[in-house]
Amino acid sequence: MSLLAYCEWLAATEGSIALHESMFMYPIVESTHVLALMLFVGFATVLDLRLLGLILRRVPVSQVAERLLPWTIGGFIVMFITGVLLFYAIPVRTYQSIFFRAKVIFLVLAAVNVWLFHTRIFTRIAEWDHEVLTPRAARRAGLASLILWGAIIVTGRMIAYNWFDCDIQPQPDFVNWAAGCVVPPPTP
Amino acid sequence: MLLPFFEWCETLWLGQFVVGSLWIFPVIESVHLLALALLGGAVFIVDFRLMGLGLKGRPVAELARDARPWMIWAVVVLILTGIPLFLSEPVKCYYSTAFWIKMTTLPIALIFAFTVRSRVTMADAVRNTARRQQLVGALSMALWFTVAAAGRWIGFS
Numbered sequence: 001m002s003l004l005a006y007c008e009w010l011a012a013t014e015g016s017i018a019l020h021e022s023m024f025m026y027p028i029v030e031s032t033h034v035l036a037l038m039l040f041v042g043f044a045t046v047l048d049l050r051l052l053g054l055i056l057r058r059v060p061v062s063q064v065a066e067r068l069l070p071w072t073i074g075g076f077i078v079m080f081i082t083g084v085l086l087f088y089a090i091p092v093r094t095y096q097s098i099f100f101r102a103k104v105i106f107l108v109l110a111a112v113n114v115w116l117f118h119t120r121i122f123t124r125i126a127e128w129d130h131e132v133l134t135p136r137a138a139r140r141a142g143l144a145s146l147i148l149w150g151a152i153i154v155t156g157r158m159i160a161y162n163w164f165d166c167d168i169q170p171q172p173d174f175v176n177w178a179a180g181c182v183v184p185p186p187t188p
Numbered sequence: 189m190l191l192p193f194f195e196w197c198e199t200l201w202l203g204q205f206v207v208g209s210l211w212i213f214p215v216i217e218s219v220h221l222l223a224l225a226l227l228g229g230a231v232f233i234v235d236f237r238l239m240g241l242g243l244k245g246r247p248v249a250e251l252a253r254d255a256r257p258w259m260i261w262a263v264v265v266l267i268l269t270g271i272p273l274f275l276s277e278p279v280k281c282y283y284s285t286a287f288w289i290k291m292t293t294l295p296i297a298l299i300f301a302f303t304v305r306s307r308v309t310m311a312d313a314v315r316n317t318a319r320r321q322q323l324v325g326a327l328s329m330a331l332w333f334t335v336a337a338a339g340r341w342i343g344f345s
Contacts, residue, residue: 034224034340038229157217
């Protein structure tokens with residue numbers, strides 16, 4: 001089963017249709033996604049700004065990271081669950097959205113950044129925990145995180161717009177390729 | 189009574205400029221959301237601390253002082269981007285319950301942040317009871333969450 005066929009199957013399920021057509025559930029899920037964003041990206045931003053030496057300069061980096069981590073993880077779980085539900089409500093169109101696809105790529109890059117930070121940089125934190133100016137690698141990770149989460153927010157918001165939807169043709173070949181549109185060959 | 193004012197807003201150049209473009213509304217909206225995330229971070233680290241959560245090893249006043257410029261910048265960007273978003277559809281906003289909820293809670297949240305909340309965060313520990321701090325932190329979070337949720341809801345009407 002291709003991913004597109006799977007999304008088509010998903011779109012035909014009762015739950016997907018119910019969520020898609022519901023008067024209140026969809027907006028509630030969408031709003032919860034935004035509230036979790038304030039918490040999750042908000043706290044992630046605080047840690048990033050600390051790594052860049054721009055906020056909480058006198059607080060050790062480890063303290064910022066460890067005290068905020070459970071809430072950051074909690075916020076992410078809410079973001080993820082509501083995000084999955086938003087996809088579930090509109091599977092085919094979302095799967096074929098170039099903005100959604102870009103968002104997934106940025107999410108993977110953000111995850112790699114988190115992984116690198118925790119395995120390579122955070123392990124040696126004792127050496128620079130109290131410094132206002134953190135090592136170059138830590139600053140790079142903080143900046144990368146800021147840029148990636150920003151890109152995730154922007155591409156996520158853009159999913160709502162249908163400029164590049166598969167059912168709006170003609171589109172440039174690149175768009176149809178990137179969105180995975182199934183376009184019938186032009187009739188001569 | 190206010191409808192003529194909202195109708196007049198609709199004629200303003202800035203709103204027409206936003207309406208006239210496919211891209212400008214989404215771009216401004218994105219910046220609005222980015223600033224919202226920053227606001228969340230700057231406000232909630234202090235609110236969490238007031239409630240005895242998060243960075244509890246640090247004095248409240250220190251966190252509040254550090255977070256304050258970021259909170260102010262986030263609010264400034266939110267208002268500057270919010271105005272053109274509003275001007276692009278003022279009459280729709282007039283008939284939106286969510287808009288009025290937002291416009292009621294937003295000034296309350298702002299006044300609360302710069303009066304009660306800033307006084308409580310800057311006061312020394314002796315004059316603050318834990319309960320008062322918890323209440324102020326919880327109220328601040330609830331207010332900003334309401335503003336944000338109502339703001340999102342404007343788009344659904």
